[in-house]
Amino acid sequence: MTVTIRDVARAAGVSITTVSRALNGGDDVGEETRRRVLEVAKKLNYRPSHVARSLVLQKSRNIGLLVSDFNRGGHHFMYDVLVGVHDKLAEYGYDVTLVSTNTARQQLISYVDFCRERSLEGVVVMGIRLDDPYVEEVVESTLPSVVIDLPLLSRHCGYVMTDNVNGVRYAIRHLANTGRQHIGFINGYSQAAVSIERLRGFETAMRGCGMPYSRDSILHADFTIEGGAKALAELLERCPETDAVFFASDLMAIGGIQHCKACGIRIPDDLAIIGFDNIELGKFVTPALTTVAQPRYAMGADAADMLVRMLQDDEQPSGILLPPELVVRESA
Amino acid sequence: MTVTIRDVARAAGVSITTVSRALNGGDDVGEETRRRVLEVAKKLNYRPSHVARSLVLQKSRNIGLLVSDFNRGGHHFMYDVLVGVHDKLAEYGYDVTLVSTNTARQQLISYVDFCRERSLEGVVVMGIRLDDPYVEEVVESTLPSVVIDLPLLSRHCGYVMTDNVNGVRYAIRHLANTGRQHIGFINGYSQAAVSIERLRGFETAMRGCGMPYSRDSILHADFTIEGGAKALAELLERCPETDAVFFASDLMAIGGIQHCKACGIRIPDDLAIIGFDNIELGKFVTPALTTVAQPRYAMGADAADMLVRMLQDDEQPSGILLPPELVVRESA
DNA sequence: ATCGTACCCGAAAACGTTTCGGATCGCAAG
């Protein structure tokens, strides 16, 4: 049925050793023989079996893409990162297999064991949170891994994330430059690593602009539209003088916009709004959302790149911060 | 380093044959022996090597998810389908590896060969078009496959798609029921299979409602926002009496909305608009978009399900039509 | 004593590769 190296050897009148060498560019095979072997291999449409090769080489050239929670909000984010990871890995000749944590299978065994079973050489992790039970495993295991959006660094674990601190600074600076005086901040789920970073960014940026702010003007929501709307309502009740709000995600910002529409608050005249993420949606809400863009595809590609360098050149893992970009539209 | 079946055998004082049998539930192994083997295996944290097993069983329990063009518009669509495919396959104990057609690697060898190299047992295909060179390969190859959104049926190839005809009918019926008299249709890229289906749906639905329409009121665009806007402009020029438009995609419909805003056309008073896809965006544009929803996750899950049944029970492939749903919001 | 019958268990082949350590040959050098 399937044509093996033995078939090629027989058809070319040489040993399988010679076929292997001829195909893999080994040096001790005659020029004439190599030509014949290549020709026969092509005629038979021979494809070397990756699983047999993996077995003997003890390398699968296969890496896992671990998605901690597949059906969480950030579709766009996940998808773009995924494509970035795939493209870069394909470029290096690696395959990628999907690994999710929320299927019944993975509940039973640890994800490291899951990868060991499949001889995955490494793994790119995304969608994980600080309070996730996986964090410990990722950090301590010897399985090479790169985490997206969570600053985990160890002997075998690196990370790539957006430079949230500077991203927030761009936003705050823009608000200050356009004359806003009382800036509120609606942050995300407090156990998300990005929330911590963005809070730090907010505080340093405010201080950098010499702008006073009170604890009252910093709220937490849950990254959803409804959460954003509710949080904004509370913020405005606490601090009625607020004339600008920075949301830690576009979805929450859109919730904010909806709240304003419902209350007759004019954007950006009465209140300026800036989000974070640059989801496609933001371009189409009215007013169009000013936001901080993350280089999603690049995050995936860079993560893959770092993982490959760890595997091939056994480079030390590192932490990479990718520059965000302020996208000014109508809402601020 | 890694613990193999041999280590377990040694530690348990039995042969590797017995270990294999004990772990896989073979029947001719003593109860006491089995207990001991299981215990030792657990203590050593033994994980059977999938690649070794794949080699001897000649089955990889691994299926490919072929994405014809990763970075085309339909992010949401692709992602949801992907998750559906993954979840269902995980449930059955299959792994899924990503296969894309637009990397340099896949340009060199056919996708069937790509799958053969990796011993993939089957493949779910999405994002493919009628004029795609892959179509022929998918249909003719003996590699079990299920195609999303393209009605390809052969000995080893089935498909699952939304019931576009009925989806369109729901939309048209809604427009007719709300008193619209002159309905236009802006279709997508003509080589997309769904476009053909949707055109068919439009024609039968219009006839079903006893509503006259001219060829002039049917236009083609390219599934993009800009394309939708331009197409609507031309439609209104050709047929100024138009009081409702059905777009073959939400993105194009949103383009239509933008055009209306720019021209001062009121929605839905002057013009009713309905889209197709139910992308997240539609909920947030103003006016909120009325649209036909596709069961994206279910499409992926059903495709996976069918593929597994082909593999395990060698069932014949079939064509599955999933019911769409009309989501009425503000634009019609 | 012989036979049959369960019941356990192991040796070895097989899956398709890569690679190590020779083997053969021709030819130049001693």
Added chain:
DNA sequence: CTTGCGATCCGAAACGTTTTCGGGTACGAT
């Protein structure tokens, strides 16, 4: 004539499993 050597090739082991086939043991019946 031996020796050495480069060039070219091959045999066989190894990777970690599953499975076929057969061997052994114990026990009861003939």
